[in-house]
Amino acid sequence: MAFELAFSGTSVAAALVALSLLWLSTRSRKPHPPGPKPKFLIGNLKDLPSKGYEWVKYAAMTREYASDVLYFTVLGTPLLVINSFEAARELLDKKGALYSSRPRLVMIKELMRYDWNLLLMSYGKTFVAQRRIVQQEFQPAVVTRLHRPVIVREVTALLSRLLATPDVGGPAMVDHFRHLTGAIIMMTTYGHQATSAKDRFIQIAEIVREHAESRPGFALVDLCPPLKYLPTWFPGASFHRQAAIERALSVRMRSEPYQDVKERMATGDVVSCLATRLLAQDDLPWEGTGLTKDEFVRDCCGDVYSAGADTAIVAMRNFVLAMILFPGVQECAQEELDRVVGRDRLPTFDDRAQLPYVSNVVKESLRWKAVSNLGVPHATLDSDEYRGGYIPKGTTVLANLYAMLHDESVYAEPDEFNPDRYAPTPAKPSGEPDPACAAFGFGRRVCPGRYFADDTLFLTMASLLHVFRIANAEGATGPGAVKDVHWSSGLVSHPSPFPAMFTPRFGAAGDVVHAAQL
Numbered sequence: 001m002a003f004e005l006a007f008s009g010t011s012v013a014a015a016l017v018a019l020s021l022l023w024l025s026t027r028s029r030k031p032h033p034p035g036p037k038p039k040f041l042i043g044n045l046k047d048l049p050s051k052g053y054e055w056v057k058y059a060a061m062t063r064e065y066a067s068d069v070l071y072f073t074v075l076g077t078p079l080l081v082i083n084s085f086e087a088a089r090e091l092l093d094k095k096g097a098l099y100s101s102r103p104r105l106v107m108i109k110e111l112m113r114y115d116w117n118l119l120l121m122s123y124g125k126t127f128v129a130q131r132r133i134v135q136q137e138f139q140p141a142v143v144t145r146l147h148r149p150v151i152v153r154e155v156t157a158l159l160s161r162l163l164a165t166p167d168v169g170g171p172a173m174v175d176h177f178r179h180l181t182g183a184i185i186m187m188t189t190y191g192h193q194a195t196s197a198k199d200r201f202i203q204i205a206e207i208v209r210e211h212a213e214s215r216p217g218f219a220l221v222d223l224c225p226p227l228k229y230l231p232t233w234f235p236g237a238s239f240h241r242q243a244a245i246e247r248a249l250s251v252r253m254r255s256e257p258y259q260d261v262k263e264r265m266a267t268g269d270v271v272s273c274l275a276t277r278l279l280a281q282d283d284l285p286w287e288g289t290g291l292t293k294d295e296f297v298r299d300c301c302g303d304v305y306s307a308g309a310d311t312a313i314v315a316m317r318n319f320v321l322a323m324i325l326f327p328g329v330q331e332c333a334q335e336e337l338d339r340v341v342g343r344d345r346l347p348t349f350d351d352r353a354q355l356p357y358v359s360n361v362v363k364e365s366l367r368w369k370a371v372s373n374l375g376v377p378h379a380t381l382d383s384d385e386y387r388g389g390y391i392p393k394g395t396t397v398l399a400n401l402y403a404m405l406h407d408e409s410v411y412a413e414p415d416e417f418n419p420d421r422y423a424p425t426p427a428k429p430s431g432e433p434d435p436a437c438a439a440f441g442f443g444r445r446v447c448p449g450r451y452f453a454d455d456t457l458f459l460t461m462a463s464l465l466h467v468f469r470i471a472n473a474e475g476a477t478g479p480g481a482v483k484d485v486h487w488s489s490g491l492v493s494h495p496s497p498f499p500a501m502f503t504p505r506f507g508a509a510g511d512v513v514h515a516a517q518l
């Protein structure tokens, strides 16, 4: 594990004293779930997988310790890693009330003051109130009525941009998808039309999101919280300066687009969006949160971009990669689209029921490469027991979504991209399980944006497949057509950049897209 902070001998000494006390206070005589034996003071610090692909290494440890849950202590902090659907259902779903908090995360939440954000917020009144609002706003009926028209418009705009620049290098592809998801989220949340991926609000949100997302919980101050009391001038306490910069950015991220929509409301130049709807609502559950109504609405709006933009971009990039590497899948999906949609219009949401194969491509994209391999860490609100193993209060819990979505006993040949696996067979009348039951997390923290995400992914993937043949930069497809793609660690696993080419599949493709834009 790479510490992200510089630290001096003095701060290490201070940390050691604090750790000894912590170590003594957290030792338990009860047996914990299986895992490597902890060492004095540092616990299992050296046993934790590092240097990338941690999810694969945790999955391998499950075989080594013959247990689907693994227990570690890291500098006094307990950590539980869940490697199977069954254990995730037992603990995170069925005992949701116990497993629904988030870890302390000193650097991000206490020093960067990102504690206003739902994704990282610990259980409490503000969490319950904010979660209710975000959940209501992104439930299926609201997504269908309010958000689908925005998705349709922005997906059509993406097709038009790709017709103009069919050959997209890795970074350009990210920009195309960032423009798409950013424009959808900025419009649904603030009624703001983003005209490029360089939009000012998208840019600020991106910087903040990148900082918050990169391996939260693994800065030295997270592993040894008493370090946060070191004065700013103290050798090794440079994290305070870093946190101050990021704190200011985080304030801008949630304040500037919100201020902007309120100014537009004052002049009457505004379309209905999350901010206007919430501000007009009399029964918002903000009381008891310690915030004013204005601050509460501002924070609910701020939640959406930070949790929703990058996740969808990564799912889309993984899909493009799969379409290049598995051309047979691409052809089957295009055959279905030609049959159901024809070649004189674009696919719509109403077509979905007649497009089972394309719908299964969406599912398989979320399974083949999980957007968030280790999910967002949960934390226990009280002690618990699982198969005789004691799990203390305050344990950080990682759900290894990769291990669940690549479990060979659940998904045959899990590394293959095979949408047919979801089709019913005599042996498996319901097909293999829908990966949504893990890809979007668990229990009371399950992703509230999952229906919105599913709609966005369906229309984007169906439309790209309908209009374009997707290939590598030389126009080739098949195994080996893209080499050396790596996935990053962190809350979201980004693939490294790879080039792709989007070539119109039929002569009238441009006209069809143009007609849909009118």
Ligand code: HEM
Residues within 6 Å of the ligand: 118, 119, 120, 121, 131, 134, 138, 303, 304, 307, 308, 309, 311, 312, 315, 371, 372, 375, 376, 377, 378, 439, 440, 441, 442, 443, 444, 445, 446, 447, 448, 449, 450, 452, 453
């Ligand atoms: C492919 C797209 C997406 C994936 C794979 C995804 C996945 C996830 C996962 C794994 C979690 C953590 C769940 C847990 O802690 O157990 C989560 C949380 C969350 N997601 Fe998504 N998400 C996606 C898109 C979106 C979108 C579009 C939104 C916008 C509304 C959104 C909003 C949220 C929020 C607000 C949370 C925090 C919920 C909480 O902590 O209570 N997500 N998502």
